[in-house]
Amino acid sequence: MRVFVTGATGFVGSAIVRELIGAGHEVRGLARSEAGARALAETGAAVHRGDLQDLESLRQGAAGMDAVIHTAFIHDFSRFKENCEVDRRVIGALADALGSGRPLIVTSGTGLLPSGRLATEDDEVPASAAIPRIASEQAAAEASARGVDVRVVRLPPSVHGDGDHGFVPLLIGLAREKGLSAYIGEGGNVWPAVHRFDAARLYRLVLEKGTAGARFHGVAEDGVPFRRIAEVIGRRLNLPVMSLSGEDVAAHFGWFAHFAGIDNRATGHKTRDALSWRPEEAGLIEDLDRPAYFAT
Template identity: 35%
Template structure:
């Protein structure tokens, strides 16, 4: 397929682009500048210059593609109107074609999941940072009635390739000599390696039926205090961890703090069973202790 990929130079999008190419697909990546064009060209990827804030710039590329994978976001969580308008432009471009559109949401829309392992059928209780996303998920899924093969993927907390939230924690630990975690550290995070996540996007592109929702989560949930300990070892300050009261974290981080303190135990079994998704990457603890985050820690030393 010829796939129009938004966010092609981003953390998730870069991994998706690589995996699409490995699977034999052609990628046209959305970029905002000539610098982005050069970055994609160096990786053998065609570029389309546009912006989520300019819906018209998305329509032509979406129409000319055989499918769209939407990983980009303005990250303006207080005012998501541009994200919503961009998505509607893509849906309009694909209307009546039967072509696939894969939309990226996230498991933070599920809120605290409690002791039971949550899945696609579980209730949602979005943390304030992403309170707008459930309505957008439904907008995407309902667009199947407009002749688009719409799919929603909810990634768990993404790690790997030395990036994501964990990279920020590693950098902070190196700079401050201590690993801070919000709350007591007794909460659990469910995670997914970015390269495994990218494989799920390709599986969904090729196989997922219209109007379907998939959770991208692999391995067992990991307690945040255990992740903090692994980070401390990666940066050479073993055991130097510190609880950070939520109210204090909110003063600096706003609603992002509430997202990081969520207690989430979530399963990606549906995708492994029905899409033949096979996560194979190292666990988050192995990645922290022996993988890409060791390099990040050394680079910031």
């Protein structure tokens, strides 16, 4: 298949590009910069220059392709709500370009789902959810209602592996800055997790075997206790590991306090059964407990 990939030079997207090419698919990747374009070309993918703010460039990138995999997102948390609305418009533009009959795979997150119980692929994001990231699934639902073949992949808070620049490296940076590795309360809240290479295989399987309107969970581990993550970081940095509560939580974590305290129990068992997806890579704690995550 001919596949247009947004975020093709990113942490997850670059792994997807290599996975698709390795399976014999033809890839056109979105690149914002000249450096990104060169790196993408070296993988054997065709390069399409553009960015998420230029909807016409996205429509042109999707033109003539058999499918689109959308992984790009503007990771500027100081403008998080605005960037979520950008993603809403991007999904709408890609859906318009594809029309019916050609798959659009949209990226969302398990963190949108209700806490306190094990979330599954059958769970819908509550309409009352106050998290701006709900915009992506709302846009996917709107496109699906128009007859577009939309498939949603929900990724967990930690997609890990070499080159990770997400939540776990942020925690490592906070520990270095504050002089301690922290968790909230007893640290029993959990994050699901997946290795980037396992996630890449999932996107390929969703492309090849997925069905219109379906939701898939890229969850290799249902829930890793946050305290265990903090303990590995503390040991690797030779820093104290401490429980925080009250005002100390905001003082340490800042805007990240919500994510540090989230209890996001989620499963991908239905995804595994439907697509024969079998995660093979290292789990989060094993992967984190390596020098690569702490190189400076």
